[in-house]
Amino acid sequence: MKRYMLILFDNENAFTDYSAEDMQKEFDLHMKWIEELGEHYDSGEPLEFQAKSIKGKDKVVTDGPYIESKELVGGFYLIKANSLEEATELAKGCPVLHHGGGLEVREIMDMNM
């Protein structure tokens, strides 16, 4: 199977009104999805919001995430699948989509051709 990166775009404001119980249910949804992924699951990493962006030959450093991406990348999953189509189908179950968040599915290039 090939590996795919699911890049998560969080909707930052989705949980402001959430109670403790709501948060727990949300977490359980994530866990359920990941459990369903089973052997397709590889790993995941969350990203801190604090960021610096560096651009060009002059190495201009700005605070905050890379300006051109409109949404904030909150983290990524690595999953295993046979095709981009299958990876996309699997990604559709991700609960970040319930709250106005988004996902980008990218195949990781295989160096052992």
Add this chain to the structure above:
Amino acid sequence: MDSKNPHTANKLVDHLFRAESGKMTAILTRIFGFQHSKLVEDIVQDTFLSALKTWPLKGQPDNPSAWLMQVAKNKAINTIKKNNRLGSLDVDSISQVDQIARLFLDHEIKDSQLRMLFACCYPDLSQKNQIILMLKTLCGFSNAEISSALLMTPEAVKKALYRSKSEIHSKYNDITVPAIDIAKERLDTIYTVIYLMFSEGYKRSYDDHLISEDLSLEAVRLGTLLLDIPNVNHGKTHALLSLIYFNIARFPARIGKNGEIIDLKVQDRRLWDKNCLNAGFHHLIQSRQSDSLSKFHLESFIASLHCSVDSYEKTDWGSILSTYQKLMKIDDSELIRLNAAIALGKVEGPKAGLAALDKIDFQSAKDKQYLLYAAKAELYMHMNLFDKAKSYYQVAADLAGSNADKKYLKSKIEECNRNNISLN
């Protein structure tokens, strides 16, 4: 295939976040005071957000509770450090970082929760407001959840919370004041509030059994917390816990598939929750360490009599009656007298029961009056006087407040009709 999925079989304990929210709120309020409750709420919320952001991606930590406490502690310390720079908070007395760290140790967490529990029961707050404040601060309920649990508007909940907090802040300064020793005097108030929280839940069991279970479980959790108070005779605490457990145990059998009320008489007793029954009996035995009998002792004993037989026919009405008679000496409410009259009807026959019921009127609790008519109807049914039973059920159905009760009483009317036909 390498399956290193760290998430498998990693479901959180039910209501873990609520319990953790209560812990964090208690500690943070001890640090920042009631006047900064918004700040406290923000830190708790931020902590859960951190969990929600990282746990799905990295897997749930081995000790979720410790993880959350650590994050909350760091956020609290950062807030204090920022405050030391900016001077924006009026919390200088406890600003030492190591002091704050100490408050997140296990035994201090319990201590903070107990302090919070006692703070919620300041005598100047009404009982309703005490319950609201407990649900908010110790049980991790949101305003919306409180409003649906107690059938209030969210606006009213918000107002009540605001008023209670400012009252506590203006009169009592902060929750570090009532040392556990002094607070022992407030134990009886706490028992009452926990009991009320549980009965609020019980009331809601037919229109929303999830809320009902939630409230009962929180009552158990708070009651269990009390057991940590040292050098106190906990007989009464155990009696209260026993009573609540016996009632929770029967939840699964009390409601039918369509949300209808199932009478104790016809409940499938195999559905009663064994663990809760065991807990009920355990606390019942522990309750004997009291030197006097309280209302909770007697009520839990009655519940145990119902719970210890495997069919309605085997119910020990004689013991139930004598316990209700003792109970009437402590609590002479209409509801207790009503239940005593029903037990009397079982022991000495329907006529004796009816005579006792005739002496009760629900002038002070009109919303429960339908119970009186329903009890009379039931006794007439036993006497095979189905027409009379039917008309009493009809009055009861008209007076009943909840739809579930109305539906139940109407089903009894139909039962009367059927019996009438078979009689003729």
